[in-house]
Amino acid sequence: MEKLNLSVQGISSASCIKTIKSALSHLEGITSIHVDWESGRVQIQRKSPQYDDIIHALAEVGYLSSLDLDEQNP
Numbered sequence: 001m002e003k004l005n006l007s008v009q010g011i012s013s014a015s016c017i018k019t020i021k022s023a024l025s026h027l028e029g030i031t032s033i034h035v036d037w038e039s040g041r042v043q044i045q046r047k048s049p050q051y052d053d054i055i056h057a058l059a060e061v062g063y064l065s066s067l068d069l070d071e072q073n074p
Helices: 013-024 054-058
Strands: 002-008 030-036 041-048 064-068
Touching: 002 054, 013 030, 013 041, 013 054, 054 064
Parallel strands: none
Antiparallel strands: 002 041, 002 064, 030 041
């Protein structure tokens, strides 16, 4: 299981969290999604280290994001 940490711009409310979780929940292999709107971070547990589809799904709903390389598994 891979833990992916992303920095996401524009998270400002509970509605944003709902939108983000909805956009990501259908992607293959994702087992959990944690959104911290105060820090602008999203932590995802996934069966594979793939993340490009996550960034694309977030962009589709209006959020710019990037993989937080400092916070990834060693």
